[in-house]
Amino acid sequence: MGVMNGTIMSNGSSTDQDYCNAFCRIILITVYSVVLFGGTIGTVTMSYMMFKRNSQSAIATIIINIIVLHSLLLISLPFRLSYYLSAVWKLGSFACQVVSGLIYGHMYFTFVFYVAIVxxxxxxxxxxxxxxxxxxxxxxxxxxIIWMVGSFIFLPIFFLQYGTDPSYTEQQQRCFEFHRSLNCTDTIIINYSIIAIMMTTVLSLFLLQLAVILCLIRDYWPDMWAHQDYRAQIKSFFFLVVIVVCFIPHHAFRIYFIQNYPKEKNSKLILYNEICVALTAFCCLDMLCFIGGIIH
Incomplete structure (x- = not known):
């Protein structure tokens, strides 16, 4: 009887959940392994450097917040890797929600702190x-203020909207499959609102930051690197580049995903969405850029 029930559940879930095949898991395992390895080195080394310098600057304090966010995400990655390696989730639905929520929470909180620096x-x-x-x-x-307001907004949205579909409770051995929540109108509105806010903010700051850098180049050429204000603006521009490279692709694809998935139930769309979500974790490598001297 237990075998029969397991077979029925497996067959019932295979229509929508087989989106993450062996090739998909290899991609996700590779991405998260690179992030875990590089992010851990960058975060630990940067933490040591910040502790050694004992800087009292406001920017350094915000950087510490980003390091904390990276650390929280890195702690969750072994659970993701274990799931993609075994294709079985053994920790229950609540743990799945927490681990899944961490990658989104990391992305949005990191985005806010990046924007604050800029x-x-x-x-x-x-x-x-x-x-x-x-x-x-x-x-x-x-x-x-950012942590309190962000938590007040993010936690209720995520834990009340994602993972509440009854079908999730029927698949205790699967995880990170909350895309079916997009059938809910409230979730769609929330997603579109977040995308609009992020796109508008990034575009505005990107253009303004670029204009400032061009003005500084005009004023300080050819010795602009000798000026602290120029170097500071370049660092700010670097954070905007990280947002554009790591976060914007996910949100741009999210628009297409929201419009097409509920209609087509296309497993490839779910695969591409999972890869875009995984790519957001690459922002954990930002500290390596500072340590390695890419951004002085």
């Missing part, structure tokens, strides 16, 4: 804020 440096450039006025205390207060 805006602070732009305010300093436009003389709206003095570096002397920006102390560690202000960054700590800002960080607390």
């Amino acid at each position: 805006i602070l440096r732009l305010l300093i450039y436009f003389k709206k804020l003095q570096m002397q006025q920006l102390q560690k205390f202000h960054a700590v207060v800002l960080s607390i």
Whole structure:
């Protein structure tokens, strides 16, 4: 009887869940392994450097928040790798929600802290804020506000909207398959709102940051690297590049996914969506760029 029930459940789930075949798992295992290895080295090394320097600057405080976010995601990656290696989830539905939620929480909180760095440096450039006025205390207060407001918004949305479909409870051995929640109108509206906010914010800051850098190049050429304000703006631009490379592809594809998946039930769309989600974790390698001297 147990074998029969297991067979029925396997057959029932195979129509929609076989999207992640062996080739899919190889891609995801490779991506998450690279992120786990490189991200751990970057995060540990950067943490040591920050502790050694004991910097009191506001930007350094925000960087510490990003390191904490990277650490939380890296802790969850062995669970993802174990699942993709064995194709069986053994930790229950709540643990699946938590591990799944961490990658989204990491992405959105990291995005907010990246944006905070960019805006602070732009305010300093436009003389709206003095570096002397920006102390560690202000960054700590800002960080607390971001964590509290972000958690107040993110946690209810994720845990009340994702993973609530009754079909999830029937598949205790599977995980990270919350795409069926897109059949819910509220979830669709939330996704479109997030995409619109992120796209608008990134486009506006990207164009403004680029204009500032071009102005600095014009003023300081050819010795612009000798000026601290130029180097600071280049670092801000680097964070925007990370957002564009790691986060925007997922959200751009998300628009197409939302419009087509509920109609077509296309397993390839689910595969591409999972890969785009995995690519967001590559932002954990940002600290390697600083350590390796790519961004001085």
